[in-house]
Amino acid sequence: MLTLQNVxxxxxxxxxxxNISLIVKKGENLCIIGPNGCGKTTLIKAISGIIxxxxxxxxxxxxxxxxxxxxxxxxIAVMSQISNIYFSYSIYETVLLGRYLHMKGRTFxxxxxxDREYTDKCLKAVGLLSIKHKQISTLSGxxxxxxxxxxxxxxxxxxxxxxxxxxxxDIESIQWLERFLAQSAKAVVLVSHDRAFINHVTNRTIEIxxxxxxxxxxxxxxxxxxxxxxxxxxxxxxxxxxxxxxxxKAFVDRFRYQATKAVQVQQRIRQLEKIVxxxxxxxxxxxxxxxxxxxxxxxxxxxxxxDVRKDYGHxxxxxxxxxTLRRGEKVAFVGKNGEGKSTLVKCIMNQxxxxxxxxxxxxxxxxxxAQNQAQLLDENFTIYETIDRVATGDMRxxxxxxxGAFMFGGEASDKKVKVLSGGExxxxxxxRLLLEPVNLLIxxxxxxxxDIASKEVLKKAIREFDGTAIxxxxxxxxxxxxxxxxxxxxxxxxxxxxxGIYDFLSKKKLENLQQLELSKSPALPKQREKxxxxxxxxxxxxxxxEQNRLIKRKEKEVQEAEEKxxxxxxxxxxxxxxxxxxxxxxxxxxxxxxxxxxxKLDAVMNNWERLTLELDNLKG
Numbered sequence: 001m002l003t004l005q006n007v008x009x010x011x012x013x014x015x016x017x018x019n020i021s022l023i024v025k026k027g028e029n030l031c032i033i034g035p036n037g038c039g040k041t042t043l044i045k046a047i048s049g050i051i052x053x054x055x056x057x058x059x060x061x062x063x064x065x066x067x068x069x070x071x072x073x074x075x076i077a078v079m080s081q082i083s084n085i086y087f088s089y090s091i092y093e094t095v096l097l098g099r100y101l102h103m104k105g106r107t108f109x110x111x112x113x114x115d116r117e118y119t120d121k122c123l124k125a126v127g128l129l130s131i132k133h134k135q136i137s138t139l140s141g142x143x144x145x146x147x148x149x150x151x152x153x154x155x156x157x158x159x160x161x162x163x164x165x166x167x168x169x170d171i172e173s174i175q176w177l178e179r180f181l182a183q184s185a186k187a188v189v190l191v192s193h194d195r196a197f198i199n200h201v202t203n204r205t206i207e208i209x210x211x212x213x214x215x216x217x218x219x220x221x222x223x224x225x226x227x228x229x230x231x232x233x234x235x236x237x238x239x240x241x242x243x244x245x246x247x248x249k250a251f252v253d254r255f256r257y258q259a260t261k262a263v264q265v266q267q268r269i270r271q272l273e274k275i276v277x278x279x280x281x282x283x284x285x286x287x288x289x290x291x292x293x294x295x296x297x298x299x300x301x302x303x304x305x306x307d308v309r310k311d312y313g314h315x316x317x318x319x320x321x322x323x324t325l326r327r328g329e330k331v332a333f334v335g336k337n338g339e340g341k342s343t344l345v346k347c348i349m350n351q352x353x354x355x356x357x358x359x360x361x362x363x364x365x366x367x368x369x370a371q372n373q374a375q376l377l378d379e380n381f382t383i384y385e386t387i388d389r390v391a392t393g394d395m396r397x398x399x400x401x402x403x404g405a406f407m408f409g410g411e412a413s414d415k416k417v418k419v420l421s422g423g424e425x426x427x428x429x430x431x432r433l434l435l436e437p438v439n440l441l442i443x444x445x446x447x448x449x450x451d452i453a454s455k456e457v458l459k460k461a462i463r464e465f466d467g468t469a470i471x472x473x474x475x476x477x478x479x480x481x482x483x484x485x486x487x488x489x490x491x492x493x494x495x496x497x498x499x500g501i502y503d504f505l506s507k508k509k510l511e512n513l514q515q516l517e518l519s520k521s522p523a524l525p526k527q528r529e530k531x532x533x534x535x536x537x538x539x540x541x542x543x544x545x546e547q548n549r550l551i552k553r554k555e556k557e558v559q560e561a562e563e564k565x566x567x568x569x570x571x572x573x574x575x576x577x578x579x580x581x582x583x584x585x586x587x588x589x590x591x592x593x594x595x596x597x598x599x600k601l602d603a604v605m606n607n608w609e610r611l612t613l614e615l616d617n618l619k620g
Contacts (some may be wrong), residue, residue, distance in 0.1 A: 001024055001025060001026050001059070001060060001158060001159060001186065001187050002022075002023070002024035002047070002057075002058070002059060002159055002187065002189075003022070003023050003024075003056070003057070003058040003061075004020055004021055004022040004023075004047070004055065004056070004057055005021050005055055005056040005057075005058075006019045006020070006021055006054075006055040006056070007019070007020045007021070007043075007046060007053050007054070007055035007056070007057060008020070008053065008054040008055055009039075009042055009043070009045070009046040009051055009052070009053040009054070010039075010042065011042075011051070016038075016039040016042040017039040017042055017043055017046070017208065018212065019055070019212070020043065020055075020212070020213055022206065022213065022215070024159070024187050024189065025187070026186055026187060027186070027187070028187055028188075028203060028204050029181060029182070029185065029187070029188040029190075029201055029202045029203055029204065030187075030188065030189045030190070030202060030204045030205070030206055031190055031191070031192060031198040031201075031202040031204070031205050031206070031220060032044070032189065032190070032191050032206045032207075032208065033191075033205060033206070033207050033208070033220075033452075034207055034208035034209060038208040038209070039208050040163075040191045040208060041163055041191060043208070044078065044161050044163050044189065044191060045078075047076070047078075047161060047189065048072075048076055048078040048161055049064055049072050050078070059072065059075045059076065059158075059159070060075065060158070074157070075157060075158050075159060076157055076158070076159045076160075076161060077152045077153075077155040077157035077159075077160055077161070078152065078161040078162075078163075079148050079149055079152040079160075079161065079162045079163055079165055086136050087135070087136045087137040088135065088136070088137065089135070089136055090132065090133045090134060090135055090136070091123065091128055091131065091132045091133070091134055091136065091139070091147055091150075092119065092123065092132040092133060094136055094147060094151060095119050095122060095123060095147065095150045095151045095154050096111060096115065096116065096119045096154070098151040098154060098155060099111075099115060099118065099119055099151070099154035099155050099156075100115060118154060118156075119150075119154050120132075122150040122151075122153045122154045123150050125150070125153070125173060125176040125177065125180070126146040126147075126149055126150045126169065126173055126177075127146060127169075127170065127173055127336060127337050127338070128143065128146055128147065128150060131143075137565075137569070138565075138605060138608065139605075143168075145167060145168045146168055146169065146173075149162075149165055149169075149177075153177075153180065156184075157186075158186050158187065159186065159187045159188075159189065160181070160185050160187070160188045160189070160190075161188075161189050161190070162188065162189075162190040162191070162192070163190070163191045164191060164192055164193065165177065165190065165192065166192060166194045166197050166474065166475075167448045167449075168337075168448070169337075169474055170334070170335065170336045170337050170474050171334055171335075171474045171476060171505075172336055173336070173337075173474075174194070174197060174474060174476075177197075177201075178197060178200045178201055181201045182200065182201055188201065188202070190202070193447075193450065193451045193452050193455065194475055194477065195220060195452055195455075195477040196475070196476040196477035196480070197477075198219070198220045199219050199220050199221055199477075202219055202220065203217070203218070203219055204216065204217050204218070204219075205218060205219065205220055205223040207223070207227070214227075214230075231280070234278060234279070234280045235280060237278045238278040238280055241275065241277070241278050244275075245272065245275065248268045248271060248272050249272070251264075251265070251268050252265055252268050252269060252272075291461065291464060292434065292437070292438070292461060292464075292465050292466075292467075293392060293393065293395075293435065293436070293437045294437065295365055295437040295438055295439045295466075295467065296363045296365065296439060297327075297363065297439070298327055298361055298362065298363050298364050298365075298439040298440065298467060298468070299327065299361035299362030299363060299364070300326060300327050300361070301324055301325065301326060301327070301359075301361045302325050302326075302327060302360065302361040302364050302439070302440050302467075302468045303324070303325040303348060303358075303359075303360060303361065303440070303468070303470075304324050304325075304357075304358070304359040304361070305321050305322055305323050305324070305344075305356070305357075305358050306322055306356060306357040306358070306359075307320055307321070307322055307356040307357065308320075308321040308322070308344070308347060308354055308355070308356035308357070308358050309321070309354065309355045309356050310340065310343055310344070310347060310352070310354045310355075311355075316492055317339075317340040317343050317492070318339075318340045318343070318344065318489065318492050318493065318494055319492055319493070320493070321344065321356070321493075321494045323487065323494070323496055325468055325470070326468075327361075327467070327468055328466065328467070328468060329468055329469075329484060329485060330462065330463075330465075330468070330469040330471070330482055330483045330484060331469070331470055331471070331483055331484070331485040331486070331487060332471050332472075332473060332479050332483040332485070332486045332487065332501060333345070333470060333471070333472040333473075333487050333489065334472075334473070334474070334486055334487070334488055334489070334501075334504070335488055335489030335490050336489075336490060339489040339490050339491075340489050340492075340494075341444075341472045341489050342370070342444055342472060344489075344494070345368075345370075345442055345444055345470070345472060348360070348442065348470075349366070349368055349442070363439070364439060364440050365437065365438045365439050365440065366438060366440045366441075366442060367433050367436055367438030367440070367441050367442070368442045368444075369429065369430060369433050369441075369442070369443045369444060369446055370444045376429075377417050377425060377428060377429060377432070378417065379416065379417045379418035379592065380416065380417070380418070381416070381417055382413065382414050382415060382416055382417070383403065383408050383412065383413045383414070383415055383417065383420075383428060384399065384403065384413040384414065386417060386428060386432060387399050387402065387403065387428075387431055387432065387435065390432055390435045390436060391435050392435070395435060400413070402431060403431070406427050406428075406430070406431050406450070406454050406457070407427065407451065407454065408424075408427070408428070408431075416588075418588060418591065418592055418595070419588065419591065424449075426448070426449045427449055427450065427454070430446060430450070430458065434458070434461055438467065439466070439467035439468065440467055440468050440469075440470075441462065441465065441467060441468070441469040441470070441471075442469075442470045443469070443470070443471045443472065443473070444472045445472055445473060445474070446458065446471070446473065447473060447475045447478050455475075455477075455478055458478075459478055459482055462482060463481075463482055469483075471483065476501050476502070476505070479500070479501040480500060480501055480502060481500065482500075483500060483501060484498075484499070484500065485497065485498060485499075486499070486500075486501060486503075486504040488504070554611060557611050558608065558611045561604060561607055561608040561611055562608065564604045565601065565604055565605065565608060568597060568600055568601040568604060569601065571597050572594065572597050572598060572601060575590065575593060575594045575597060576594070578590060579591065579594060
């Protein structure tokens with residue numbers, strides 16, 4: 001289905017991958033792995049034709065260099081950003097149009113019933129069906145990622161290329177994606193740091209190392225075992241070679257000036273020149289050990305929730321939430337996106353109002369990691385300075401090792417925070433948190449931008465952490481053997497499950513809840529009664545008048561938010577145009593203004609979403 005012959009590719013004249021040769025057959029699902037910067041995404045982009053390449057890439061025996069772009073697109077679907085022209089479209093239109101153009105070309109006819117049904121199926125899988133009529137320009141970054149994934153899956157291509165597809169997906173959506181790829185895809189090439197996901201989906205592992213690839217026709221777990229054996233062989237070969245080199249050099253040094261040994265010396269020198277150095281994989285087995293600094297001992301019950309409820313207007317997010325966390329427990333918050341996991345975290349942090357009783361225990365010092373945590377970093381410091389300011393004790397001597405474990409090694413540590421991407425800022429904020437003395441950790445999707453090695457550093461640190469931890473995550477492998485309780489959010493309720501994450505998933509399957517991700521969460525009993533009551537009993541004149549007044553006020557707030565969004569988008573577009581010039585690309589002040597405008601736009605977008613939801617609830 002796919003053939004690569006001596007493929008080389010890179011950016012700005014600098015090659016990242018060299019002479020890659022590979023054959024992908026029908027039914028093979030490949031995972032590409034390797035250290036950060038080794039060329040995983042570059043290989044994906046070369047195969048899809050996004051970046052130029054040297055060498056030959058064939059699809060079904062046809063060289064893509066001789067194929068029209070539209071014909072390549074019909075064979076391969078790559079999860080990538082959509083063009084700005086779709087920003088005025090709805091989610092549904094964007095995914096449906098992507099499917100239609102992919103399958104039927106550019107001659108537009110009315111999409112069939114199956115086109116529409118399949119589009120809805122893909123939107124449902126990634127949790128976007130309920131908001132499918134929202135405009136693309138109003139979506140958050142996480143929602144956009146899910147649109148890209150739905151659009152890719154909807155095309156039903158011969159070969160699917162995916163780069164970190166599970167970021168921003170909940171556990172139920174990931175399970176659906178696993179089944180889809182395992183059962184429906186003809187061939188898959190993916191890059192992912194979700195170990196459980198790639199184990200369930202892939203049957204072949206391609207490692208990019210030392211500028212070439214190593215091909216293992218097994219899943220990731222089996223690859224780890226085989227790779228360990230291969231690396232041990234490499235080390236033995238390297239040590240033997242070093243001994244051989246040392247022996248030759250010793251002979252040359254000993255007899256260099258003896259005329260009777262001149263011939264033998266020259267032979268040894270030529271022998272030394274012909275030796276090809278044995279390479280050892282860049283991905284070594286060294287794991288950075290990190291331990292949280294000591295902190296005050298907390299009370300026996302760090303968090304007590306008693307009948308906690310949260311409403312947004314007429315919409316109840318959850319009700320009757322009652323549980324107690326004991327000191328030292330590590331628990332997971334799981335459930336579909338939008339069911340209230342992060343909302344309850346904000347209640348615990350006392351960031352938003354709620355009803356009910358929520359008590360934080362004695363001597364509690366909270367370490368909180370959320371997506372906006374990365375925006376609180378001082379942009380004028382370098383990466384190294386950011387960590388150096390909070391590191392204490394022995395960790396001050398290990399800052400370079402720690403930064404290397406989280407992909408900030410070498411010259412990268414001298415970068416200013418202001419020039420970092422969102423993912424890089426997230427990783428830096430995580431390192432900073434790991435060095436602070438706390439006894440209650442609250443982590444909201446901490447692994448989205450971490451590779452497998454970095455996850456292991458974090459996981460081991462949390463496992464050895466003396467305090468209590470609440471982890472909101474979709475990463476089953478990360479949660480495995482880390483948490484002892486799982487709190488499931490859904491249908492306005494929070495249900496406690498004893499045991500680890502796989503105990504929880506097995507229990508759901510035994511209870512025939514494995515199709516949960518394909519069903520709509522039930523409304524709260526009280527909410528259903530309330531909705532029914534409003535429907536059956538007409539509002540009085542005064543109540544209707546007050547309702548209309550509230551609706552008008554809310555409509556005005558929505559309109560004002562939309563006007564702000566339009567102005568900010570225009571400002572961003574103008575700044576992007578300036579950044580694309582040679583002068584603008586080197587203007588850090590301009591980049592800073594761009595990042596500030598983008599943060600403001602995200603905040604206004606979030607406010608617009610809240611106002612729109614409140615308006616919809618008022619209108620019934």
